[in-house]
Amino acid sequence: MKLxxxxxxxxxxxxxxxxxxxxxxxxxxxRLAESAESAIKLxxxxxxxxVITDARLGGISGYxxxxxxxxxxxxxxxxxxxxxATPKLxxxxxxxxxxxxxxxxxxxxELLHAVARCAxxxxxxxxxxxxxxxxGEGYRLEHIIGDHQKVRExxxxxxxxxxxxxxxxILGESGTGKELIAGAIHSLSRRxxxxxxxxxxxxxxxxxxxxxxxxxxxxxxxxxxxxxxxYVEEADAGTIFLDEIGDMSRxxxxxxxxxxxxxxxxxxxxxxxxxxxxxxxxATNRNIVDAIRKHEFREDLFHRLNVMQFRPPPLRDRGDDxxxxxxxxxxxxxxxxxxxxxxxSEPAKSALLAHSWPGNVRELRNVMERAVIxxxxxxxxxxxxxxxxxESRLRLGDLGSEGNPAFPKSGSLSEALLQFEREQILSAIKxxxxxxxxxxxxxxxxxxxxxxxxxxxxxxxxxxxDEGTDQTTG
Numbered sequence: 206m207k208l209x210x211x212x213x214x215x216x217x218x219x220x221x222x223x224x225x226x227x228x229x230x231x232x233x234x235x236r237l238a239e240s241a242e243s244a245i246k247l248x249x250x251x252x253x254x255x256v257i258t259d260a261r262l263g264g265i266s267g268y269x270x271x272x273x274x275x276x277x278x279x280x281x282x283x284x285x286x287x288x289x290a291t292p293k294l295x296x297x298x299x300x301x302x303x304x305x306x307x308x309x310x311x312x313x314x315e316l317l318h319a320v321a322r323c324a325x326x327x328x329x330x331x332x333x334x335x336x337x338x339x340x341g342e343g344y345r346l347e348h349i350i351g352d353h354q355k356v357r358e359x360x361x362x363x364x365x366x367x368x369x370x371x372x373x374x375i376l377g378e379s380g381t382g383k384e385l386i387a388g389a390i391h392s393l394s395r396r397x398x399x400x401x402x403x404x405x406x407x408x409x410x411x412x413x414x415x416x417x418x419x420x421x422x423x424x425x426x427x428x429x430x431x432x433x434x435x436y437v438e439e440a441d442a443g444t445i446f447l448d449e450i451g452d453m454s455r456x457x458x459x460x461x462x463x464x465x466x467x468x469x470x471x472x473x474x475x476x477x478x479x480x481x482x483x484x485x486x487x488a489t490n491r492n493i494v495d496a497i498r499k500h501e502f503r504e505d506l507f508h509r510l511n512v513m514q515f516r517p518p519p520l521r522d523r524g525d526d527x528x529x530x531x532x533x534x535x536x537x538x539x540x541x542x543x544x545x546x547x548x549x550s551e552p553a554k555s556a557l558l559a560h561s562w563p564g565n566v567r568e569l570r571n572v573m574e575r576a577v578i579x580x581x582x583x584x585x586x587x588x589x590x591x592x593x594x595x596e597s598r599l600r601l602g603d604l605g606s607e608g609n610p611a612f613p614k615s616g617s618l619s620e621a622l623l624q625f626e627r628e629q630i631l632s633a634i635k636x637x638x639x640x641x642x643x644x645x646x647x648x649x650x651x652x653x654x655x656x657x658x659x660x661x662x663x664x665x666x667x668x669x670x671d672e673g674t675d676q677t678t679g
Contacts, residue, residue, distance in 0.1 A: 208324055210234040210251065214244040214258035214270065215286075224257065227313050228320065241265035241273075248277050255323040257316075260287035275302040282323045286311065346389045349382065350533055351526035355518040359386070362515065367393035372465065372512040375488035380567030381517040383488040384448060391444040396484060399443030404436050407449035415457050416473045419464075425474020437470060441481040450510075451489035451496055458503045465509050485510075520562040520569060524651055527557055530566060534573035535585065544577050552587040555657040559650075560593050627662050630655070 211228065215221045216239055225235045236251065238244035241262050247253075256274060260267040271283055283302060288309040299306065305319050349360055366373065367390045375383040384403070391401045409417055416425070420435030436445060447453075453461070464470045469480045487510050496502035520527060531549060539546055549557070553576075562568055576589040629648065637643035645655040 210236045212236045212256045214238045241270035254327040255282040257284045271302045353523040353526045373486040374510040375515045377517040379490045380565030387446040387486045402440040403446045405448045407452040419470045421473035422475040440483045444484045447487045450487040451491035462506045520565040538577040549585045558654040559657045
């Protein structure tokens with residue numbers, strides 16, 4: 206990583222030239238200024254990684270220049286030198302914002318060591334900024350793809366809520382894009398230049414979750430050989446995203462509730478109350494009302510989190526968004542895997558639209574990756590898609606209740622599933638009076654998907670089925 210120049214400010218020409226010679230010999234790019242006034246002008250014209258200045262300058266003093274540099278370029282390291290070194294002047298220099306203080310005449314190695322520290326600091330900050338930028342690339346608003354009305358409303362709500370510091374709760378099935386929503390909120394917020402910290406509460410054992418979240422003091426438990434900052438401290442001034450918060454234990458929920466009140470917390474094994482400024486976004490795929498009724502989730506914590514609520518719709522309710530997302534993933538995986546598959550065949554489209562997608566967008570992404578790997582033609586064919594038997598059983602299991610038609614007690618599972626699907630469609634057709642549009646709406650399907658399922662089941666209905674715009678014999 207190429208360093209920007211450093212600036213040397215000294216009213217003695219020989220000192221300026223000497224410093225330039227020493228620094229250029231080490232590979233640094235150097236700018237020279239003979240006064241604080243000309244140095245201030247350079248600050249506004251060029252990026253610098255540090256400044257070396259004399260304490261005594263003609264006109265504005267080095268101490269006044271320090272204060273002006275701190276105002277114009279916050280965080281820019283300034284190293285001060287003087288031939289009149291005293292402890293009092295050293296304290297004044299540090300108070301004015303200098304990172305270090307060298308007495309003339311100085312050891313060149315001491316100077317170069319101080320400059321090297323500033324150079325390394327600049328590299329680390331630049332690398333950190335680049336990593337943050339790359340980490341946020343997958344969380345732009347335009348990556349929430351779809352034209353369904355609920356998706357358009359979702360994007361609009363993100364744009365409205367993101368600039369505020371409101372706490373956000375995201376409720377939705379697994380795979381609907383909750384993490385993408387959280388990242389988009391952070392990227393559009395005033396905190397987007399600060400840390401974005403993610404913690405999956407379900408992925409960490411309950412006994413460790415508190416120490417990961419709030420940190421711990423040295424000696425807090427066996428193996429705690431040093432103090433460790435928690436995720437909330439890492440996210441200070443930024444955003445923390447707590448995924449699967451519904452899996453958090455009730456005792457830890459109480460501590461989180463306290464933290465949400467004013468940002469205060471205590472590390473595990475500590476007594477000192479600490480405070481941070483963090484925006485919190487939480488998400489869960491659990492039925493939160495059911496969890497509250499079972500006393501597995503605190504109702505007061507729910508209300509505290511539920512300042513702004515987002516509910517991404519399941520993929521099965523998004524109609525033609527399924528195909529839009531499928532084409533998006535097709536392009537993505539073709540680029541990644543070096544394949545040239547241009548389109549999705551009509552039978553494959555019908556199969557995608559007919560599936561209930563219990564795994565939502567995540568499942569569709571996996572399906573399209575599989576298709577790109579297996580497909581040998583220039584279009585995705587239905588044969589390159591899975592048969593969705595296991596996936597359909599997952600969805601049917603979710604819908605199961607005492608009110609649903611009973612499965613046959615004999616025969617294969619596949620036959621039972623087909624029979625269940627056939628009975629559901631016939632029952633819906635009967636309830637809708639033979640109206641195909643109403644039947645599809647009852648079953649959360651498009652009319653195209655309903656026709657495909659009826660054809661696959663070899664389902665023929667006596668009489669006419671009213672499609673709303675035309676008549677089709679069943």
